[in-house]
Amino acid sequence: MNDKIESAPHEGRSFAPPATFSETAQPSAAALAALYREAAEDHSGFWARQARRNLSWKLPFTQGLDDSHPPFFKWFADGWLNASYNALDRHLDSRGDKTALIFESDEGTVQRYSYRALHAEVCRFANGLRTLGLHKGDRVVIYLPMGPQAIIAMLACARIGAIHSVVFGGFSADSLRDRIRDAGARLVITADAAPRGGRLVPLKDTVDAALAAGYDTVRQVVVYRRNGAAIAWNREHDIWWDDVVAGQLAVCEPEWVEAEFPLFLLYTSGSTGKPKGVQHSTAGYLLGAMTSMQWVFDPRPDDVFWCTADVGWITGHSYVCYGPLLNGMTQVVFEGVPTHPDPERFWRMIAAHQVSIFYTAPTAIRALMRNGDELPRRHDLGSLRLLGTVGEPINPEAWMWYHRVIGNERCPIVDTWWQTETGAAMIAPVPGVVAAKPGSCTRPLPGIAVDIVDEQGAPVTAPYEGGYLVVNKPWPSMLRTIWGDDARYEKTYFGQFGKQVYVAGDGAHRDEDGYIWILGRIDDVLNVSGHRLGTAEIESALASHPRVAEAAVVGRPHEIKGEAVLAFVVARGERHAAVADGLAAELREWVGTRIGAIAKPDEIRFVDGLPKTRSGKIMRRLLRTVGRGETITQDTSTLENEAILGQLCAAEARASAAA
Numbered sequence: 001m002n003d004k005i006e007s008a009p010h011e012g013r014s015f016a017p018p019a020t021f022s023e024t025a026q027p028s029a030a031a032l033a034a035l036y037r038e039a040a041e042d043h044s045g046f047w048a049r050q051a052r053r054n055l056s057w058k059l060p061f062t063q064g065l066d067d068s069h070p071p072f073f074k075w076f077a078d079g080w081l082n083a084s085y086n087a088l089d090r091h092l093d094s095r096g097d098k099t100a101l102i103f104e105s106d107e108g109t110v111q112r113y114s115y116r117a118l119h120a121e122v123c124r125f126a127n128g129l130r131t132l133g134l135h136k137g138d139r140v141v142i143y144l145p146m147g148p149q150a151i152i153a154m155l156a157c158a159r160i161g162a163i164h165s166v167v168f169g170g171f172s173a174d175s176l177r178d179r180i181r182d183a184g185a186r187l188v189i190t191a192d193a194a195p196r197g198g199r200l201v202p203l204k205d206t207v208d209a210a211l212a213a214g215y216d217t218v219r220q221v222v223v224y225r226r227n228g229a230a231i232a233w234n235r236e237h238d239i240w241w242d243d244v245v246a247g248q249l250a251v252c253e254p255e256w257v258e259a260e261f262p263l264f265l266l267y268t269s270g271s272t273g274k275p276k277g278v279q280h281s282t283a284g285y286l287l288g289a290m291t292s293m294q295w296v297f298d299p300r301p302d303d304v305f306w307c308t309a310d311v312g313w314i315t316g317h318s319y320v321c322y323g324p325l326l327n328g329m330t331q332v333v334f335e336g337v338p339t340h341p342d343p344e345r346f347w348r349m350i351a352a353h354q355v356s357i358f359y360t361a362p363t364a365i366r367a368l369m370r371n372g373d374e375l376p377r378r379h380d381l382g383s384l385r386l387l388g389t390v391g392e393p394i395n396p397e398a399w400m401w402y403h404r405v406i407g408n409e410r411c412p413i414v415d416t417w418w419q420t421e422t423g424a425a426m427i428a429p430v431p432g433v434v435a436a437k438p439g440s441c442t443r444p445l446p447g448i449a450v451d452i453v454d455e456q457g458a459p460v461t462a463p464y465e466g467g468y469l470v471v472n473k474p475w476p477s478m479l480r481t482i483w484g485d486d487a488r489y490e491k492t493y494f495g496q497f498g499k500q501v502y503v504a505g506d507g508a509h510r511d512e513d514g515y516i517w518i519l520g521r522i523d524d525v526l527n528v529s530g531h532r533l534g535t536a537e538i539e540s541a542l543a544s545h546p547r548v549a550e551a552a553v554v555g556r557p558h559e560i561k562g563e564a565v566l567a568f569v570v571a572r573g574e575r576h577a578a579v580a581d582g583l584a585a586e587l588r589e590w591v592g593t594r595i596g597a598i599a600k601p602d603e604i605r606f607v608d609g610l611p612k613t614r615s616g617k618i619m620r621r622l623l624r625t626v627g628r629g630e631t632i633t634q635d636t637s638t639l640e641n642e643a644i645l646g647q648l649c650a651a652e653a654r655a656s657a658a659a
């Protein structure tokens, strides 16, 4: 079995919520118990009640879950609604002047949008999109910097029933083109160029490169003028954002859509080379984003929420764009990075904007922790009352630092486990009720039927016994399919234990208190700085280089990034020549242009061959062991070429000597 299922770190410390927090927190212990009870009694009815209470419907639904064609589940299917109406319009009477967004740019300028102002911008842009000829069901790729325009673009798409697919600005032209093509996008929305961490990201140039070989389905490219950078202009296709909204009305009748109508696609890495277009529904997704926000973050009217994720990832969809707005919250939106202009940026911003709920990634915490306690202590972090983490397991040391230095030992920490596919947080402590343990995401939220099972699908009951993390019942915010590939959806997520059991791809175990501990991915997916990367994707990028015969990629523990990318490469020609003439550096750049900078291997080792079984399968587990410098304990008798092993170990010895 995979090593991710066997390992068992123990952590004994437990932190109950401070009494001052629990006294007023929602849900309270009693309310939470009632939610679990309700969900256990009637799963579909529970979610139906939540959907009636939380969402505004144009046409009410009559049925909760439709599970007549597993694993293609439907929720609230005969209801009609609109996502942007739910995020904006329904707040206008009660809190139209409330600040929705506090945007801080990379350079540090601040801009605020009230709910009314954001609504007006969304309507204008939505009317503009309609004028461009966009209709319900058209796909729109958004390749924008993190900022209000990204949110406006997403909500404007939702307003007219266009399906948005946001691509993170760090992806390369090749990756962008693949996504544009797979989605069959009619429109691309981008910016001229955007500063990030003091450097300029040439977004429009990248879009041009992505479309250089042909526009395919793309009719137009909308360009937001972020900073006036010089760009090439294609008169046939390019149009300025300002011209799209010029003269448009600040009201726009929403396109009402069926509950199951796709709200967005978001591409994510899987265990094969091709990224998957994870397809989310409208109503179910919105409900998950909304209720999880309520249960996990205890939102109050005067909170200032800050989720540091980019909208290019699912966290930015659910806890920047949709969740906070659905709940009528005020939030900080940040264009930059935590270390620019200096590693005090986060702490300075928390103090400046009086942030009360802060949600970030373990990798950022680890990076900032390295700079010591002194930097955060220079700032008044007294506005904070709740902290959160997402994206990867947090090591207890980083958790304790977050708790002690950032939370001043008075803020609960919510460690939220979820995925692009789950749409919303699934396993996380309800902060006023559930005691936290450093490194555990604790318990499933109400209405989420999580379990841990063995190879046969039988529940694992013994504490610390590892197994597959699964979800036994459909939940509203689950993905509906992989865009254009129902078969892959079925095989990837429901192929192992039947059509009712969603397999998350993570290994996990419970402790003696029933707390869940995530042990990491058990498929060939890496988690680097909280970002998902498929090993197969990086391997095929490497193998497409003319001087590479074969490549295998594995993860290796990394102090800050969580996992680092280690590539074993068989070069064409002589190995030592390859090292000498800088092929490693060239290959790193090559992967950067094929996929994006985040996928560049941290280390490349040239070898004469890869360890394979006699049937030709690469023995990744062996490579992982070697890459970690651990003693090989697995059975190597099935190795086709045992001499390779000695070479791999020698390469490892050289690498650690060099380090």
Ligand code: WTA
Pocket: 268, 313, 314, 315, 389, 390, 391, 392, 393, 394, 415, 416, 417, 418, 419, 420, 421, 441, 504, 505, 506, 518, 520, 521, 527, 530, 531, 532
């Ligand atoms: C990992 C990010 C441990 C996990 C929201 C999952 C976590 C993958 C946690 C999904 C957590 C996410 N503790 N591991 N709190 N949150 N993961 O799709 O391996 O980018 O399968 O979604 O991140 O990554 P994705």
